[in-house]
Amino acid sequence: MQAAKIRASGMFIAILGAFAYSVVAIAETTPQDASDYRKSVMTTLKGHIGASSMHVRGLVDGQEFLVKHATGLANGVSELERLFPAGSNVEGSDALPIIWEQPEQFAAAIEKAVAATRKFAEAAESGDKEAIAAAFRDVGGSCRGCHDTFRVPQD
Amino acid sequence: MRARAPFLTTIVTAGLLFYLSDISVAAASADETLVERGRYLVHAGGCITCHTEESADAVPLAGGYAVKSPFGTFYTPNITPDKETGIGNWSDEDFVRAFHQGLNPDGEAYFPAFPYTSYTGATREDLLAMKAYLFSLVPVRKEIPPHDLPVYMSSRLAARAWQLSYFDAARFEPDESRSAAWNRGAYLVRHLGHCGECHTPRGTLGALLHDRELTGNPDGADGESIPNITADRKDGIGRWSLSDIEYFLDLGMLPDGDFAGGSMSSVIEDNTSKLTREDRMAIATYIASLVPLESE
Structure with missing residues (x-):
């Protein structure tokens, strides 16, 4: 009887524990977290773009590394659509309100970036220098176009 | 003898036609080259940025863009070759004088919102190529609102006075x-x-x-x-x-x-x-x- 009681309470504790774990596993992202995360991802994109541009300009060797940067860029950009949750326009964020006021226009701009970076990753894989340069130009155009409309102008 | 005269005439006429057509082809391609050169220089001159209104369906170079400066708001003119609302009636001299001297075809001074202060250094040759390109465009009829300026700037005499103090017309x-x-x-x-x-x-x-x-x-x-x-x-x-x-x-x-x-x-x-x-x-x-x- 005693043993059964212990087993039952052990089971109860285990269930409680699993429940508590599942609560922890679903992150409670604050607006500040969302903004910080967005900045971190954008910084990695910036790094991949800066590095890729040096490959495109012929300033460094190693096509296999261009492939890594181009792929990293495409992977990061594929996450853009989830980086702008409502309310994440906290103080210090460079995101302009138009992002949430014109969601369709914003989604179209992101779709363009996704397509451009995917194409750039494919071009990098192919090793075709002209295709790489042309695709990178489109990547630049999509970054610039998006920042022009949706980001606070930088000094 | 009589039979040969028409024959010779035909040869001469054909030769002349061939010669003339050759000239007109050469002239046309020289014009195209000039227009193409002008198109490039219009880009290098940054004309489109200011002479195009900020709207998705704005026709390039038809003007209407608002330049907001500490001295008031300037509306850029239409520089398509429309004769009434654009620059379609401008002569080569009118065009060159605008850039080199900062004067409009009536001899009045431009406000330096139009950067003739920089363009004054441009070569006449480059300017006329730009004019050839602008005149190759489809004329757009578009009236531009007058500048919105403070009272002390309401006369072009103010612009003239400014030129006398600050403007040095000189080629590069x-x-x-x-x-x-x-x-x-x-x-x-x-x-x-x-x-x-x-x-x-x-x-x-x-x-x-x-x-x-x-x-x-x-x-x-x-x-x-x-x-x-x-x-x-x-x-x-x-x-x-x-x-x-x-x-x-x-x-x-x-x-x-x-x-x-x-x-x-x-x-x-x-x-x-x-x-x-x-x-x-x-x-x-x-x-x-x-x-x-x-x-x-």
Whole structure:
């Protein structure tokens, strides 16, 4: 009887524990977290773009590394659509309100970036220098176009 | 004998026709070359950025863009060849005088919102190529609203008085001690591209402070702070390589991979990205040679 009681309470504790774990596993992202995360991802994109541009300009060797940067860029950009949750326009964020006021226009701009970076990753894989340069130009155009409309102008 | 005369006439006529058609083909292709050269120079001159209204369906160069300055709001004119609302009635002399002297076809002074202060250095040849291109465009009938200026600026006499104090009409003089690339860059930066109109700070009544060339303007148009682009390592772009500058002018990418946006974005779109790589490198060569100066 005693043993059964212990087993039952052990089971109860285990269930409680699993429940508590599942609560922890679903992150409670604050607006500040969302903004910080967005900045971190954008910084990695910036790094991949800066590095890729040096490959495109012929300033460094190693096509296999261009492939890594181009792929990293495409992977990061594929996450853009989830980086702008409502309310994440906290103080210090460079995101302009138009992002949430014109969601369709914003989604179209992101779709363009996704397509451009995917194409750039494919071009990098192919090793075709002209295709790489042309695709990178489109990547630049999509970054610039998006920042022009949706980001606070930088000094 | 009588039979040969028509034969000879035919030969001569055919020859003459062939000769004339050859001339007209040559003339047409010379015109095309001039128009094409003009198209390139209109990009290098940054005309489209200011002479196109900010709306998705705006016709390029038909004017109406509002230049908001500390001295009031200027509405840029329609420079398509429409005879009533554009520049369709302008002669070559009218066109050249506007750029070299800052005067309209009636001899009245332009306000320096039209950067003739920089364009004055452009060659007559380049200006006439630009005119040939502009006159090859479809004329657009579009009335532009009058400038919205304070009372003391309501007369063009005010602009004339300003010219007498601050404007020096002079063509670009190449510096023989410098490379061809440097001179080409100097011509593009100082004159056609009129970079200083935004990047050089202004003193009394908006006159450019030439001894502070391209050191930035904290009070730029539309409240934008315009960066220092001298080679100063702290405030300017002294850490940028020539390739970095050329690449920025092509794609708008900063050396760290960021894309800054702002008003330079439309300059890149309409002007510098349309230039040849050689011209962008020439611009970079000139800019990198500027005396490094800290921002004030």
